[in-house]
Amino acid sequence: MNDTVRVMASGVFDILHTGHISYLEQAKAAGDELVVVVACDETVRRRKHEPITPEDMRLRIIQALKPVDRAVIGGTGDFFETLEDIRPDIIMLGYDQTFDEGELEADLRRRGFDTEVRRAGQCTDDLTGTRRIVRKILESMGEAQ
Numbered sequence: 001m002n003d004t005v006r007v008m009a010s011g012v013f014d015i016l017h018t019g020h021i022s023y024l025e026q027a028k029a030a031g032d033e034l035v036v037v038v039a040c041d042e043t044v045r046r047r048k049h050e051p052i053t054p055e056d057m058r059l060r061i062i063q064a065l066k067p068v069d070r071a072v073i074g075g076t077g078d079f080f081e082t083l084e085d086i087r088p089d090i091i092m093l094g095y096d097q098t099f100d101e102g103e104l105e106a107d108l109r110r111r112g113f114d115t116e117v118r119r120a121g122q123c124t125d126d127l128t129g130t131r132r133i134v135r136k137i138l139e140s141m142g143e144a145q
Helices: 018-029 041-047 055-063 079-086 101-110 130-144
Strands: 006-011 033-038 070-073 090-093 116-119
Touching: 006 018, 006 079, 018 033, 018 090, 033 055, 033 079, 055 070, 070 079, 090 101, 101 116
Parallel strands: 006 033, 006 090, 033 070, 090 116
Antiparallel strands: none
């Protein structure tokens, strides 16, 4: 019998920042093994924006982080297909991810998963979002011109 608690975290991880690090550290602390799903370029385009960093580079960066035991590129289809492969005990959501914990847990139960859903706390650092970082860069470039 395997008593290892597998935690799954997911995200775009376009420009790595302390909010991402905090999220992954919290996810790792919730269990024994942390598997991170890096959103594929197609999903990022469909749901958010044109990725700044291609998926293979984002995957490589996430794989190199200390809290991460394994990282994979997410699929383009049903989220639950990825869950089938990983079989997490816990899904750790980022503090600003738009999932509703209750709805997600209900969907998981309907599909036969006995997976707990948790939400990470917010990181209090200043530049904790990709859009904030991009805005600061653009502002500093405007001042330099």
